[in-house]
Amino acid sequence: RLCFLSFSCLSGVAPESTSRWETGDSPGMFGQAGATRLKDLMPGDFLVHKNFGVGQYGGLKTIAAEEKKYECLKINYSNNGVLYLPTEDLTMIYKYQQNGAGSVRLSELGKSSWLRQKRHAKQMAKGVIKDLIKTQTLRSLPRGFVYGRNDELYRALEGSFPYKETPDQKKAILSVVQDMEKEIPVDRLICGDVGFGKTEVALRAIIKAVSSNKKVFFLAPTTLLADQNYILSKERLGPLGVEIELLSRFKTKPEQKKILEKLANGFIDLVVGTHRLLSPDVVAPGLGLFIVDEEQRFGVRHKEIIKKIRSNIDVITLSATPIPRTLQQSLVGIKNISKIETPPKLRKPIETIVSYFNWEAIRFGVEREISRNGQVYFLHNDINSLPFFHEKLSLMFPLLSIGIAHGKMKTKVLESTVLSFFAGDIDILLCTTIIESGLDVANANTIVINNAQNFGLSQLYQIRGRVGRSPKQAYSLLFVPVGISINTPAFKRLKAMEIYTQLGSGYDIALRDLEIRGAGNVFGYEQSGHLSPVGFEMYCDLLKEASDEALGKHEEKKKAPSVHFGGHALISPEYVPTEDDRLYFYQRLSEAENTNQIKDVSSELKDRFGPLPGPVASLFCVAQMRVSLVGSSVQTLKIMSSFCSVMLCAFFPFSSLKSIEDKISAKQHSYKIKEKGRDIIISASVPNISASLKTARYFINLFRV
Template sequence: KIRTTLKETKHYKKIFVFCNNRKQIKKVKKTLPPSATLVSGSIPASIVFPEHHLCFLSFSCLSGVAPNTISRWETGDSPGMYGQVGAARLKDLMPGDFLTHKSFGVGQYQGLKIITAKEKKQECLKITYSDGGVLYLPTEHLTMIYKYQQTGGGHVRMSTLGKSSWLRQKRRAKQTAKSVIKDLIKTQTLRSLPRGFVYGHNDELYKTLRESFPYKETPDQKKAILSVVQDMEKEMPVDRLICGDVGYGKTEVALRAIIKSVSSNKTVFFLAPTTLLADQHYILSKERLGPLGVEIELLSRFKTKPEQKKILEKLSNGFIDLLVGTHRLLSADVVAPRLGLLIVDEEQRFGVRHKEIIKKIRPNIDIITLSATPIPRTLQQSLVGIKNISKIDTPPKLRKPIETIVSYFNWEAVRFAVEREISRNGQIYFLHNDINSLPFFHKKLSFMFPLLSIGIAHGKMKTKTLEPTVLSFFAGEIDILLCTTIIESGLDVANANTIIINNAQNFGLSQLYQIRGRVGRSPKQAYSLLFVPAGVSINADAFKRLKAIETYTQLGSGYDIAQRDLELRGAGSMFGYEQSGHLSPVGFEMYCDLLKEASD
């Protein structure tokens, strides 16, 4: 084995063989070629740099214990490893994957082939194109390609070899990337002017809030809080994105910023995309900030017209410290003379019109954006120095992965899941996203569990019915909440640790991930049961989504989910831009690289 491996690498000009002890050295020494040098020590795997004729061999590889050889492009994500941000890695590619080549466009990878050219054998990637054309790309040119990921589902449009249409598409994508960066830089330039005041250092109110936090801050949470505090104590306006998986503690970062702003006699707006999420933030804010004397109000459809009018009067007279609400906060009649800080939760879920209003507000006040949509690592690298981003990747202590099962629908499985949760005094979500058939499921569940309290929640309900139902579930007075996707964002009930999702095949991957994130917010083991109808054929895409959600159960797997789905659909609009039209032809990874080029 040793002799064979060394023979295969003899054409390299420099070979370094790593051995741990004299015994290993003795075994190897006899068969070393003149270009080889013995090195005392060990490396986990052999690494080759074909373009430099350089080779590092581990003894374990030579002896057959670990026969894998890692090429230059497969050694991980170390800085400077590739020429560009999103270059593909060979180990990440599977036959059938779509690739974007810088010069030739989108093709389909068919696997590795050995090609003989000028009496020399070369390992190449075989890439086919729409016209039947084939490109054989030597593996040393791997930095010319990106793994293609589009901005949504649907058919992938492959390029035609030799056609100028690809160059036009690439040129347009490059122009929009420049436009995005130019817009971001313009916003940053406008915000580089001093705001006219500086927040004071952390006072007694801040310290009291910090000490009242019932959990130990995670390392990433601490970093995010420190970054926000440091931002606020500078003269320049704050513009920071706090990004973290569902339930990882982004709201606590926001609360620290709120108390710091209120302590400096500034009003804060806390903007949420849904009524339920706004209500959740309002309840938590009242619980954490109310005892500190912070005057808090809620502005959403849960409030009557007279109540809204009264709140707006209080606001204009400077008697409200924190106003929590939906896009209603962006209306022209909402006037806050002392407005200093805007916190936006899940900005990408707002409509284009509301995003434009938020964008216009940005230059004038401090803004902190919270997002459970994981930021693609490639996109983050592209925006270094332009966008301030804090990532919370560490899960809260004692948090357990959610046990996820995909199954054909059957009522006995429902009974088992409900009884298991009730036996530990927990609560259950039963998600059925069809309002018309909710009464049937309510009747069936009531018959199966006559002693349990079952509530219904959906978006078409009147406020006077929906709000008491949601509040009762918060309070633990309802055992089973039969609901639609209205609970996708906003319901944070630590005692609810079982979720049943019916017709799971109809949901997108990121949506399933967000919905599943409603449970598992306490040290208790959480369960997610995804039902598909028996006897109904499920298309290939739906099958892949369900397989992925069942596979990605580990804590912090939002980034894996995002790579499959959420990054692609949400990343284009994450900072208030809709670029999917120009992003689709080149793919997400290459677009990130164009962003990086534009920002350099």
């Protein structure tokens, strides 16, 4: 065997670059993962069929009937119902994301309950779009002023950015600037994975607002995230003369009172804070810009207050929860969304290890990090037993400084601990999930997560995102207690953490655990016990339909005809051994909309597995015939060993039939034309399947659009 290794793999030294943010033209990864709808589909996973509802995937099954052989997806339904779905109909199904560990109710074939559920989901989607359009209509009135063009302050902030903006960052910043220079109030969602540079976009908007004498609120869901945003704002905006204050529980009541007085008298430009900013006693004359970080993490009551505030001022929302492309497309013209998909160039995937609890592994991980002058998070989410772990770590690492952070600590002690960790004065931070969002310490690149089986997948992903924010290799050690039996959902979560380590894998993680609270709750998809029965991916499609209808986009999709082939047409296991790969190519083929796309799939298949065997070549031939007849008058094409026929739609003009008949008679010795109801069937006798394919190509040339 031959293995190729780069210099950086052997030496641990990354290749030189002018900036860790320089990305060139590499495509964004955030939101790219998961682009294939049926990715990683395994037997036992749940699916949603547009017409038949929720079923359970039973694998690919080979169907042999008479002289033909093909593969179908077996989908099991309630009461022993089974559907065998032809691979050309894969666009009819979606993966169904299970709501946590709860049970999924399978639909029953032949019953009307699924149609009622689908109708209800459709109405819900229409309601969401209606509300969004109503909000946008109200916000479409001129705000009464326009922010000034980028001035010296803006250019100074731009010049002080220590990295080179990624292409996506540049687009997002430009979009925000252009929004602010219009007369209509800003309402934009900035979406990007953990550590991809959303906050910098917000800072550019803040300096633009402050330059136009407008006040700014920067709202965060947690004390630590607010504190992080405050520190960063002071670092970047403070030198430019921007007056900044923090309003959270890190401030005493007298301090808060003093801040509110300064704010009311116009002496503060930017207030960073938690939900304390939403209190009735917070008065800000001249408030122009409201930035909300991770809005989906606020409670219902706070969301209602946010909704009222945002009705008449400029709003920018930051979210680390991915927006699927389908959902983004459905909101074009209704919601402005900027996606930051490009990761920093020298950022490395976090090496993740799942293991039984082992103090020696912890010793090795900590010593490795400390040896390169780094810092360590040790997460143990039980306040009562934190002292035990503090004592154990102190004995194991007597020369290291170990701090404790949890939500029940006195405010000043917690603030002091966090600031000490920021400053590098603490080597190991022993903490609870209070660090889940808000801590951005580039020097901390090892995290130990104890009792990892107790966390949700998205939560684990967010926690792991505390490390890996520099060019250094980061490590995540996930431990489970020795000897315990891990249930299936927990095992799947931990396994997914090992699998999804690539940069920008937030979309896969979010869908896998169904904690899509960002995209979900913002756009009407209820979760946490109120899961839409159609599943998230199908809901996105329903939302798009509702959006198109509301915006008057009545583009009728041209229907492809049914093509029945009487020979072998399949990707056999002998040619492509793994079911996962076969399903991937079947899906690509079913989604192809023209012959060029089919050729691309064929080229990839040949490149990976060699020349196409006869049955595979037939499969691609049938697919090409299907797309060639899209929009034509042909409803059904049958290619059998003894005949080839086309069924024309009822609206086929009889005036053209004579011309067609003359052309066929010149080529075919034996054919007949008959009427079946309002449809017309043209059938030709053939000696074998090869001759039938040849006749089918002739029919296609006659009737294609």
